[in-house]
Amino acid sequence: MSTVLEAMEQAALSSLAAATNSEELEAWHQDYLGRKGKVTVFMRSIGSLPAEERPQAGQAGNQLRLLLEERHTARQTEIREVELARALVEETIDVTLPGRRPWTGGLHPITLTLRRMYAIFAEMGFQVYRSREVESDLYNFELLNMPPEHPARDMWDTFYVSDSVVLRTHTSPGQMRAMRDYCPEPVRVIVPGKCYRYEQVTARSEFMFHQVEGLAIGTDITLADLKGVMATFARRMFGPERQMRFRASYFPFTEPSVEVDMDCIICGGEGCRVCKHTGWVEIAGAGMVHPTVLRNGGYDPEQFSGFAFGMGPERIAMILNDVDDIRYFYGNDLRFLRQFGNL
Ligand code: PHE
Secondary structure, eight states: EEEEEEEHHHHHHHHHHHHOOOHHHHHHHHHHHHHTTTHHHHHHHGGSSGGGGGGHHEEEEEHHHHHHHHHHHHHHHHHHHOOOOOOOHHHHOTTTTTTOOOOOOOHHHHHHHHHHHHHHHHHEEEEEEOOOEEEEEETTTTTTTTOTTOGGGGGOOOOBOOOOOOOOOTTTHHHHHHHHHHSSSOEEEEEEEEEEEEOOOOOOOSEEEEEEEEEEESSSSOOHHHHHHHHHHHHHHTTTOOOOOEEEEEEETEEEEEEEEEEEEETTOOOOTTTTSSEEEEEEEEEEEEHHHHHHHOTTTOOOOOEEEEHHHHHHHHHHHHHHHHGGSSOOHHHHHHHGOOO
């Protein structure tokens, strides 16, 4: 009997020494000490031995079981240490790999354009004045020298909220609000914001777009001041070599009225797609504030004069970035918007 157990012990210890990883060790444990393991089977067979041999066989079997459990535990500790050491070497994280930068969003190209415009006008002493987007017919038209049924109202295709309330078609009602706020003091403001027109959406026109209105009221303001401000703006925004052109035009709220052109920044006046082969691009509608409008704002036209202008930041952003379709700005296509990404 003891020779059987001795042989079993020999075999068990040598195969234990041969186990080099957790899986092999587990298999070894099953093989000797598991439910169908060799030692277990031996212990179960004791019952079939002659009665006088049983105590000794039981004792010897138990000793072997305890010995093997003990050796197993010791070997397990060894193997775990080796495996841990290997894992620490082989499974290190490469901390030098650059991380993936999360998309944090960016400013809209029109926001960026507006901010550049604010900075340029701030240098010339213009403050930002905010005016409402939902406007009364009175401010959008009537006080700007366009009584009901005035034919010039056709210049703006209007979204009516009710009979007397509109979505502003231009930022010019902001002129009237600023005048009534500041009167009798001089005024020097820009009024930026959204405007709405009931128009067919095309490459050149959106139903929502921005304007930057400008207004200066004082005691000696002339058309020369308007020309100077327009030229200074164009040269700050588009380059010091810009040439200006002022064409006679018509707006009910200015007299005289002009349209402000600058030479095309793409071709320098030679003629190209951007300027539609004219060599000039329009950047503003403007003029001297009409006496009726001054009076409506609370100023005496005998004493005060002023100029006003209206510019389209979308148009400026299109010229600046060579964008040929205004619809890109509000199409929410990130492939377009990310090109301006400043973050
Ligand atoms: N409000 C005019 C427009 O929308 C532009 C303008 C503003 C013209 C101020 C003259 C003075 O076309």
